[in-house]
Amino acid sequence: MDEAAALTAPATVDEFRDRLTGQLDDLPKRLRQCAEYIAAHTDRIAVSTVAELAAGADVPPSALMRFCQIMGFSGFSEMQRLFREAYAPGWPDYSTRLKNLKEGGAGSPSALLAEFVEAGRLSLEALTSSVDEAALNAAVALLAQADTVHVVGLRRAFPVAIYLAYVFEKMSVPCMLHDGVGKLDHRFALRPGDAVLAITFAPYSEETIQLAQDAQARGLPVVALTDRLTSPLARSSNAILTVPEVDFGAFRSLSATIAMAISLAVAVGAARG
């Protein structure tokens, strides 16, 4: 009676999402409303009633029931069971432990740690929503074609530059780190066919911007890793990657920046084979 696809209910949340996106296009009006609301509020399924979800999607409860059946479940309860069981996430302990750490009192080492952990975590989560996949792919392509990758990043960006150089080395990608040691200026090491990976955050480092401009002027591709699209690097780069780092106090956690950097480096290494 039913369509072939609907015979078996999704057994995991991932399967559920796949089926949802797969069916989204050929669905009548009300059912599509359901699908869209559910897609945007998947997390609430476990803790809501049919009536609540239906109200949220602005459809009558019966429409939502039909939606559940379209998705392959016998009804709402069966669908909800999937999400109630899948709902195990780190929530409980994690925030409790964080709270315990903070109890040492403001300024205590463990309270500080809790703050930095939280800043790092927020940064990472924000990164998943702000990442520009097209720019990331472009950046990988540019660097994968380069003869030598020149990495530049100073001050607070220097740890990231160092780590990038380390990863590139491990992946056998020819890489030169412009570290400013001895105030030596290696700009003439830039050769045709090379590419530059420039990293800087506000307050932007003059030397980094300079090198990026130089490279750009000589026709070399530049990839920028920075904090916003309005960064001074924007004008002189062919691909711009931004990371929304959450600061605590005067210091940034670097978690998101490093995650982005290492992904970039590994992808480049892989693309070169």
Next chain:
Amino acid sequence: MDEAAALTAPATVDEFRDRLTGQLDDLPKRLRQCAEYIAAHTDRIAVSTVAELAAGADVPPSALMRFCQIMGFSGFSEMQRLFREAYAPGWPDYSTRLKNLKEGGAGSPSALLAEFVEAGRLSLEALTSSVDEAALNAAVALLAQADTVHVVGLRRAFPVAIYLAYVFEKMSVPCMLHDGVGKLDHRFALRPGDAVLAITFAPYSEETIQLAQDAQARGLPVVALTDRLTSPLARSSNAILTVPEVDFGAFRSLSATIAMAISLAVAVGAARG
């Protein structure tokens, strides 16, 4: 009729926990079973029925109802509402977005990014549960008393060492970074009254271990930042901080390590005033 405390229901999850631990001691057998089960499975309240929780606690449903009332709620439903509403943040689109990133296919840049983000996040969460507060406080005390802090960390630990040096500098803490540039060995820069902060992870770097041993032999305090308590640094350090970093592929995210390092540095800076 009721005890004074029970007149008003907890308005937040934290208040709930406080009241729970407060009452745990003077509770009859069955109610204590409830309290203990609930304390251990707080996260399941939002997605379970009275019957399920009661079965888990091995008490009849009515006992659990009485427990809800003892806690100040009118009944189970009211208690559940607290947890259903409190549960909004964190999970919802985050894991969705992560999944979308992964959909680029294994090995695609955005899939890699998703993996590294996840590794970083897990590392940070694990850090909150594994941190040894006593060791952390001891480490801060040791470094706060030092004339000069010597930071050493090479290879994959080098980015962390660099960042520590940067933060110490910003906080006006006298600090010397042993960076191995030119293979110069600065071990004779260690003066009485100084302290060493040594960072290394498996495979451990010989030079780092060496410097720590030297310092220890000369009576200087050594703080170790490493991956396990059985690290070779353990023998030659006065305080040992371990970070449980989750790797993806061959590379570690460094998120937890950096969070620990920066907390340590800021706490030391603050302690010095």
Next chain:
DNA sequence: GCAGAAATAGAATATTTGTTCCAATAATTG
């Protein structure tokens, strides 16, 4: 524009789930 099919809304129903109450039991006190 007219069948026929598909989709929809809302009311009616069935089921699950929460809640109360009281008799039975265990603990406490004089």
Next chain:
DNA sequence: CAATTATTGGAACAAATATTCTATTTCTGC
């Protein structure tokens, strides 16, 4: 040890919730 009080278990009840059904509306293809 008896009397009183507190605690417990389970059955009966009430409320909330999911589900089905059907008349009505909206699409679709000719």
